[in-house]
Amino acid sequence: MEFRDLRAQYQYYKTEIDSSIQQVINNTQFIEGKEVNDLEEQLSNYVGVKHCITCANGTEAMTLVLRAWGIQAGDAVFVPNFTFFATGEVVSYCGATPIFVDVCWDTFNMDPIKLEQAIVKTIQEGKLKPKVIIPVDLFGLPADYGQIEEIAKNYQLSILEDAAQGFGGQFKGKKACSFGHAATTSFFPAKPLGCYGDGGAIFTNDDALAEVIRSLKIHGKGNDKYDNVRVGVNSRLDTLQAAVLKVKLKAFINHELQDVNEIYKLYNERLAGYVEIPIIPNDYFSSFAQYTIKLKDENERNQLQEYLRQKNIPSMIYYTKPLHRQAAFTYLKLEDLDYPVSINLSQRVLSLPMHPYLKEAEVDLVTEAILQFIQD
Structure with missing residues (x-):
């Protein structure tokens, strides 16, 4: 995958x-x-x-x-x-x-x-x-x-x-x-x-x-x-x-945008109630560069990522470190206190496989693994 x-x-x-x-x-x-x-x-x-x-x-x-x-x-x-x-x-x-x-918790x-x-x-x-x-x-x-x-x-x-x-x-x-x-x-x-x-x-x-x-x-x-x-x-x-x-632009317009949003719906249907799923507010439409869930804490996030890796399911963390914590910006002397949402997100987010050519069976494989991990 x-x-x-x-x-x-x-x-x-x-x-x-x-x-x-x-x-x-x-x-x-x-x-x-x-x-x-x-x-x-x-x-x-x-x-x-x-x-x-x-x-x-x-x-x-x-x-x-x-x-x-x-x-x-x-x-x-x-x-x-x-x-x-x-x-x-x-x-x-x-x-x-x-x-x-700092950013909004729901929309990032x-x-x-x-x-x-x-x-x-x-x-x-x-x-x-x-x-x-x-x-x-x-x-x-x-x-x-x-x-x-x-x-x-x-x-x-x-x-x-x-x-x-x-x-x-x-x-x-x-x-x-x-x-x-x-x-x-x-x-x-x-x-x-x-x-x-x-x-x-x-x-x-x-x-x-x-x-x-x-x-x-x-x-x-x-x-x-x-x-x-x-x-x-x-x-x-x-x-x-x-x-x-x-x-690629023709493909993007003709079907890829719609297809990736169908994948989003499949993920949401299977994961709702088990992890925090992406929220698309009214009047918005996403092109889903990433499908990102939130776990309870950093430990659970990291354990889930390793669990998925062992099952050959790729995942990514976007982002492990907010900008104010980057070494290149230390000269600004910024305080963690001003960025509680960014810090919390960096500890809890995990992005799952997401693209227009992802098959429903692959979505099932990913979500079943996540549910198994959560329920164990």
Whole structure:
């Protein structure tokens, strides 16, 4: 059993993927080929925004936006404390200071109440200038943009949606990657929409921002690549990855999103009442990058993971350590007292195999093992 079975997906679409890759090889347009432009247009149409700009990976996608906004030393950027390191990393990389915000127990996402408290505290301290909020659509579920956008408006902050795990999710019928002033996603292979290497994209309705990002991602180019109007980077999605993603995007839209939500229902039906199962609030739709349960405590979580391993059932812990406990952020001198939910989650979460090609018999195997463990 695979945690996320990329091999099964490839076998299902082998003919189309191989053909798409071969066409790029035949045309030899390996950088900025037609497939890249086609993919960007298809992605922007799907999400419902004017601009999609692909780049080398999801981390650089966020970095490019922050650089285009001029985020620098002295600026405060608000980031959920329970997420992957990259979301806080890009803030520090730009010289700004990440302000970590605890999350909601049920959704794993940034807590809007604690967000506003953190903004007010930062303003009162007067050492940093609040500039940006980076909500994360964790495990496939969009953050609470209803409240977060209102808070951002009240304090005149920009929103950068980190939808690295959230592509395909929805809030009130609006798709992930369409919230805030800009949004980013990742095409890392294990993501809801993944390529066969690294890749990322930026989404925005802001024409001026899109123009600057297109320049920054190719060495700060102006009219052409030998006319450099600013200092940029080299961050492009290669044509082969775009060719793969074009095939995968069709599958993602046609059936994968629906299939993964059927798997979610099967898991919930079998596990409800035995462990804490994922909750999808009203008006939300998740793309289920992960299916994450909560156990009673760290000991039970670790014992269950080992029990599953002995039965050749893979599982993962996302995340064993909140951002404020990462060694790279010790200079911020943050206290555990401010992050009780993040700490508790890191001790109790366990993610189970989850992908559109998971069979019902495999779900039965996983859940029967969990119930056996719980009941013993």
